[in-house]
Amino acid sequence: MLELIFHGRGGQGAVTSSEVLASAASKEGYQSQAFSFFGAERRGAPVFAFLRIDEKKILKHGMFFKADGLIVLDKGLFNFPDIGKVTVKKGGIILINTEKGNGKTLATKVKREGTTKVFSVNATKIAIDHDLVLAGWPLVNMPILGALIKIMGKPSLSSLQEAVKEKLTGKMVESNLEAVVRAFNEVYYEGEI
Amino acid sequence: MIGQNKQIERKVMTGNHAVAYAAKLSRVQVVSAYPITPQTSIVEKLSEFIESGELKANIIKVESEHSALAAVYGAAIAGARAFTATSSHGLLYMHEWIHWFSRARIPAVMAVVSRTIGPPWNIWPDHSDFMDQRDTGWIMSFGMDNQEVLDLVIQAFRISEDPSVFLPVMVGLEGFILGGTAMPVDLPPEEEVITFIGERKQPYSVVEDRISIGNLTSPEDTEEIFMEMQKAMERSKELIRKIDAEYGKIFGRSYGGLINCYKCEDSKYIIFTMGAWSGDAMEAIEALREEGIKVGLARIRYVRPFPREEIRELIMNAKLGIVFDRSISFGSYGPLFEDVAASIANDKREGKLVNIVAGLGGVNVTSEDFVKIIEKNINKFESEGEVELLQWYHGGEVMGY
Amino acid sequence: MMESKVKIVRINEKLPISFPQNGAAGKTGSWRLYRPIVDNNKCTKCFLCELYCPGNVIETRKDGIQIELDYCKGCGICAKVCPQKAIEMVPETVEVKIA
Numbered sequence: 001m002l003e004l005i006f007h008g009r010g011g012q013g014a015v016t017s018s019e020v021l022a023s024a025a026s027k028e029g030y031q032s033q034a035f036s037f038f039g040a041e042r043r044g045a046p047v048f049a050f051l052r053i054d055e056k057k058i059l060k061h062g063m064f065f066k067a068d069g070l071i072v073l074d075k076g077l078f079n080f081p082d083i084g085k086v087t088v089k090k091g092g093i094i095l096i097n098t099e100k101g102n103g104k105t106l107a108t109k110v111k112r113e114g115t116t117k118v119f120s121v122n123a124t125k126i127a128i129d130h131d132l133v134l135a136g137w138p139l140v141n142m143p144i145l146g147a148l149i150k151i152m153g154k155p156s157l158s159s160l161q162e163a164v165k166e167k168l169t170g171k172m173v174e175s176n177l178e179a180v181v182r183a184f185n186e187v188y189y190e191g192e193i
Numbered sequence: 194m195i196g197q198n199k200q201i202e203r204k205v206m207t208g209n210h211a212v213a214y215a216a217k218l219s220r221v222q223v224v225s226a227y228p229i230t231p232q233t234s235i236v237e238k239l240s241e242f243i244e245s246g247e248l249k250a251n252i253i254k255v256e257s258e259h260s261a262l263a264a265v266y267g268a269a270i271a272g273a274r275a276f277t278a279t280s281s282h283g284l285l286y287m288h289e290w291i292h293w294f295s296r297a298r299i300p301a302v303m304a305v306v307s308r309t310i311g312p313p314w315n316i317w318p319d320h321s322d323f324m325d326q327r328d329t330g331w332i333m334s335f336g337m338d339n340q341e342v343l344d345l346v347i348q349a350f351r352i353s354e355d356p357s358v359f360l361p362v363m364v365g366l367e368g369f370i371l372g373g374t375a376m377p378v379d380l381p382p383e384e385e386v387i388t389f390i391g392e393r394k395q396p397y398s399v400v401e402d403r404i405s406i407g408n409l410t411s412p413e414d415t416e417e418i419f420m421e422m423q424k425a426m427e428r429s430k431e432l433i434r435k436i437d438a439e440y441g442k443i444f445g446r447s448y449g450g451l452i453n454c455y456k457c458e459d460s461k462y463i464i465f466t467m468g469a470w471s472g473d474a475m476e477a478i479e480a481l482r483e484e485g486i487k488v489g490l491a492r493i494r495y496v497r498p499f500p501r502e503e504i505r506e507l508i509m510n511a512k513l514g515i516v517f518d519r520s521i522s523f524g525s526y527g528p529l530f531e532d533v534a535a536s537i538a539n540d541k542r543e544g545k546l547v548n549i550v551a552g553l554g555g556v557n558v559t560s561e562d563f564v565k566i567i568e569k570n571i572n573k574f575e576s577e578g579e580v581e582l583l584q585w586y587h588g589g590e591v592m593g594y
Numbered sequence: 595m596m597e598s599k600v601k602i603v604r605i606n607e608k609l610p611i612s613f614p615q616n617g618a619a620g621k622t623g624s625w626r627l628y629r630p631i632v633d634n635n636k637c638t639k640c641f642l643c644e645l646y647c648p649g650n651v652i653e654t655r656k657d658g659i660q661i662e663l664d665y666c667k668g669c670g671i672c673a674k675v676c677p678q679k680a681i682e683m684v685p686e687t688v689e690v691k692i693a
Contacts, residue, residue, distance in 0.1 A: 019375045023205035026377040035374035059472035061370050062559040272600030356603040393600045404611045421607040
């Protein structure tokens, strides 16, 4: 079973990220489970969203802080203590929304059980380029998924795009679909730590 | 598999949306509810269905949960298939109407998105609110995942409206753990759901009959009405088993009736749970069985009527029964334990029974926690022959009480 | 409006409902200690007494109000609410037969 943690800020759409990826995985016959940190969320405060993907029925329901992958939607979160709750398993991945070449330094702040592969994608820039800005915030939660599925190799880009179309409505759909493809192409492997 | 030719739509959705879809598939005619975390998204989704024309129903806006259930009652006694959903303090505020509803023998369905009770203020899940309703005369079921929640709500309408029962049904699911967690759910075709449930049935209606409801009676009449309710509860057991099997034939999913057994057959030790954490407990069973420990799990799907026959049989064949409660009757035990223990009150047996209270106020309980608790109790039982009757698991430690 | 397709299935069980009918508890007028006497010359047919009557025994007609004394328990609410003071409560005279 694959267990991923999305770390973002309240209102940034980390839960939607995990739900859309759960839906994309389901389209390819996987079982999936997406949920937010149980409790109230406040805009701007650090939040967690969780995702489980498996080939067989998922029985576990509890929250987890040891994960196969950590996806950080805002590099500013490395200044908060919350990120210290997470441990990335040996051979796991860390994907950070940040400028190219920045990832390894940030990722060293994350607890790891062993060697971890670090990736970066500038989802903020991609979002701004594609006019994905709402109430002053770049909408990075869909583009980051494009980067994530490139790293994982599954689910496919078309399943993800289908899931995005189902979840979102209005004029943001097209821009998000474009942004997802761009992030898919622009994700950068920073190396192992 | 039967049902494979049907047009089954698979969607990833939260438990709350699964409830809303189930109510839509059951073609509810009246919805009345008051928003409360973590229930709100059920009624929001139903409002969307009504707004888009997918569901032809009326929403009655109310100023409180007490009025919400009163409005549902009014609609139901007039002949409508009516539905509500609530949680925690909202459920407690409804309490008077909850009793009234079942004693009036009027069918309806309510979803309870369980959340603990304050103070302190807390929106996290446990079973305190749900278990607080167990003396109300409602049939009470509780799901383990989003798919089962959808299936339970659909079956709830059928059970509630069966003339051998005619009692309202509440379906429980934990807030956040199920209510806010997205998982794949297979949606059965609406026409088949409607055929399965059938037309709306009830014992009387204020439209068809010129009647007075709930007026003054003698103590004897009152007691006889309550005795009929108890009989209806007992009768509903067979109906629940039958409907679970029938649903399986039509839609491909059966859960075992009042309880869902997981590797019970050859178990020396038997675990009892209810709700979503049963899944985590099943993972624990797997881990323990890999160590050669013959342990099984009986997941209680219906608290009312209580499956005393099934449970009695399981316990009588086990050396140790461990009952996990996610709520407590302060000054006594967890409510599930009380019922399990009462089920074998007159039976002679060698084995022991343990009550573990855990996960209150939304405390996260993982499969590793289950392994730890179960292993500790089995070891103590095997080495000393004794176990502490009531234990509270908190902060990774088992404490005696 | 929605279609209503409810089917009433009678069950042979005791339910908390009753089918009210005239005089189910006998002629309750015999419980009366005070009898309402109406002065229909004063009555303005305002309907207040009919609305307030808990026994539902008052009917407002063109020629004034009629009280069904077979079932009036003599509570006096009608006299109390009448703005014209058109109803007077007078003690019942009861004949006691001595065998």
